[in-house]
Amino acid sequence: MKIIVPMAGIGSRLRPHTLTTPKPLTVIAGKTIVQRLVEDISKVVNEQIEEIAFIIGPAAKGFPADTSQKLISIAESLGAKGSVYVQEEALGTAHAIYCAKNSLSGPCVVAFADTLFKAEFKLDANADGAIWVKRVEDPSAFGVVKLKDGYITDFVEKPDHFVSDLAIIGIYYFKDGDKLKNEIQYLIDNDIKERGEYQLTNVLESLKEQGAKFIPGTVDAWMDCGKKNPTVDTNKQTLTFEQQDGNNLVADDVILENAKIIQPCYVGNNVVLKNTTIGPYVSIGHNSVVENSTIENSLIQNNVTITNATLNEAMIGNFAKFDGNFTSVSIGDYTELT
Template sequence: MKIIVPMAGIGSRLRPHTLTIPKPLTVIAGKPIVQRLVEDISSVVDQKIEEIAFIIGPAAKGFPSDTSDKLIKIAEKLGAKGSVYVQEEALGTAHAIFCAKESLSGPCVVAFADTLFKADFKLDANADGAIWVKQVDDPSAFGVVKLKDGYITDFVEKPKDFVSDLAIIGIYYFKDGEKVREEIQHLIDNDLRENGEYQLTNVLESLKQQGAKFIPGKVNAWMDCGKKDPTVDTNKQVLGFEAAVGNNLVASNVVLNNSEIIQPCFIGENVVFNDSKIGPYVSIGANSVVHNSTIKNSLIQTNVEISNATLDNAMIGNHAKYNAKYTSVSIGDYTELT
């Protein structure tokens, strides 16, 4: 089994936090978003992952030179080969996948790296394909699928009238990666675009018309990492999931000087708290120091200094310094607000 992860977008909605790192490498509860994504996929497919292929953007669009190394290490942690491809120009979802055509073979999962999920189903690898879906209250904002006898019959993009409440979350399984590659090649060779781009939905429709049967993979939770507030909320949900299975995410060498941690929290190595109350639902990265502060429901990265703060729904980048009265803040790496 292979996992293909298109992640070439610049993550503009999550700025300033994506000015120095790609959005999928933003750390949530101690792990990058993309690492949590491939780990969750691995548990659902219940098969050995042979290769994880990542499609990133060019350095000119803000992808640091060490991005490939970080992604390959994530693949290796799952015992898989890591491959990295570059999408030089944003030409649609199908085009992004095609950038990894050398890896697009055999059974594979395609997962767009701006979302996380939790599911208790196991993938039927004998199916022609599967599409991860989540029941939503307002399907008009999403692409949805229609079902009949357990199989997907239609893909409908942002329906104005109700046709289904099963939204596509951006994760797909294909039994035959070569066939997907051939279909995308057909789109490109014949310049078959929608709104100027080569779209995966056209590939899905073509495969369905040729007789492929797609099944839904229904997820219990679908977590967005697109903007600051949803990302902080995703951190909260992930901490809740970790606590529910008994995982303690507080490093053993955390220093508590007249301070309290209210679980669930992630606290990295060598963090020092002085006269502070932390939690619930707080992530703080390694080598950070917090003085005289109360922090809850916040996502804070590494090497941060926080003083005299009352934070709630805050997101603070790496190497930042914060000593101010604001509560719901969003400041990026190497920022000082004092």
């Protein structure tokens, strides 16, 4: 089994945090978004992952030189080969996948790296394909699928009237990666575009018309990492799931001086907490110092210094320094508010 991860977007909705860190490498409760994504996929497919191929953007669009090595390390941590491809120009979802054409063979999962999920189902690898879906209250904002006798019959993009409440979350299984590659090649060769781009939905429709039967994979939770507030909420949900699984996410070397941690929280290595209460639902990255502060429901990255703060629903980037009385902030890497 292979996993293909298109992640070439610049993450403009999550700025300033994505000005220096690609969105999928944002850390949620001690792990990057993309690492959590591929780990959860590996549990669902319940098979050995042979290769994980990542499609990133060029350095000029905010992808640092060490991005490839970080991604390869994530793949290797799952016992898989890591491959990295570059999408030089944003030409749509199908085009992004095609950038990894050298890795498109055999069974594969395609997962766009701006979402996390929680699921208990196990993938039926004998199906022609599967599409991860989640029931939503307002399907008009999403692409949805219609079902008949357990199979997907239609893909409908942002319906203006109710046709289904099963929203596509951006994760797909294809039994035959070569067939997927050939269908995308056909789009490109014949310049078949929607809204000026090569879209995966056209590929899905074509495969369905050729007789491929797609089944749904219904997830229990779908967590968005597109903007600041949803990302902070994703941190909260992830911490809750980690606590339910019995995982302790507080490092052994955390220094507490008149400080209190209200679980669930993630606290990284070499963190100092003085005259401070954190939690619930707080993640604090490695090598950070927090003094004279109260923090809840917040996501704080590595090497951060916080003093005299009362924070709630805050997101603070790497190497930032904050001293103040603001309560709901979004501070990017290397920013100082003192």
